[in-house]
Amino acid sequence: MKKVTVHVTLKQGVLDPQGKAIQTSLHSLGFPEVEEARVGKYIELHMEDDADIEARVKAMCDKLLANPVIEDYRFNVEEAVQS
């Protein structure tokens, strides 16, 4: 069993209203040192092992998890810790 962690972030230059709202709120809450905030998604997948797992995850990102027009993604495959 593998644990795959995927980070999906807005491309450089794409407006991030949610990040802007966080930055404004942090300023109001007394954290003026925050100059920029950007928000992305973090997705954890638990999946069966597969020789082709990197290609499979890439296909998942391209088809569903990220919007390649405005988002970048990166992922990491590791051994799942059994709980």
Next chain:
Amino acid sequence: MKKVTVHVTLKQGVLDPQGKAIQTSLHSLGFPEVEEARVGKYIELHMEDDADIEARVKAMCDKLLANPVIEDYRFNVEEAVQS
């Protein structure tokens, strides 16, 4: 200048309808090997350096970025790469 990356994830046991929807969609798209998907937030902050930066970021998470009732968070502080 520091770059702070924050991961906010639902606590173990909290229902994750968005993750469930991703899992179901991945199955429909031909990825039956995905046994679980969980979705969280990934936040990047660029901020002025501060001797107390860890405590400041912890306060931001507790006050705004995460809901400590249902979410866990972790963060990492690194040197920002100037672009």
